[in-house]
Amino acid sequence: xxxxxxxxxxxxxxxxxxxxxxxxxxxxxxxxxxxxxxxxxxxxxxxxxxxxxxxxxxxxxxxxxxxxxxxxxxxxxxxxxxxxxxxxxxxxxxxxxxxxxxxxxxxxxxxxxxxxxxxxxxxxxxxxxxxxxxxxxxxxxxx
Numbered sequence: 001x002x003x004x005x006x007x008x009x010x011x012x013x014x015x016x017x018x019x020x021x022x023x024x025x026x027x028x029x030x031x032x033x034x035x036x037x038x039x040x041x042x043x044x045x046x047x048x049x050x051x052x053x054x055x056x057x058x059x060x061x062x063x064x065x066x067x068x069x070x071x072x073x074x075x076x077x078x079x080x081x082x083x084x085x086x087x088x089x090x091x092x093x094x095x096x097x098x099x100x101x102x103x104x105x106x107x108x109x110x111x112x113x114x115x116x117x118x119x120x121x122x123x124x125x126x127x128x129x130x131x132x133x134x135x136x137x138x139x140x141x142x143x
């Protein structure tokens with residue numbers, strides 16, 4: 001594999017979740033760009049992070065284009081704001097046809113507007129409830 005193609009990943013949101021993902025993706029050989037409005041959020045990135053940082057609004061299409069969304073292998077909407085993640089992920093999927101799109105989502109009702117676009121949803125609340133069930137052995141109602 002003399003000329004292995006590097007996979008570009010764009011992570012919008014550099015909180016604990018986005019920063020941890022960005023670090024892990026870098027360690028796995030991906031070319032990572034992290035976008036966040038708050039430049040201080042980049043302090044959350046692990047020391048091993050070797051990607052790029054853009055202090056800007058990740059929902060701005062010009063910023064996404066400058067980050068390379070047109071050639072991205074993966075886009076992750078990892079902000080704490082469902083609407084921002086929705087804009088980023090719908091643009092990635094519907095306009096730029098990014099093959100792997102993941103969206104952090106807190107409101108399950110928003111999932112209806114992304115159905116059929118190949119966007120994978122991550123629900124922190126549901127994951128926490130499943131882990132509680134696993135640890136406690138107590139079944140909780142589906143949420």
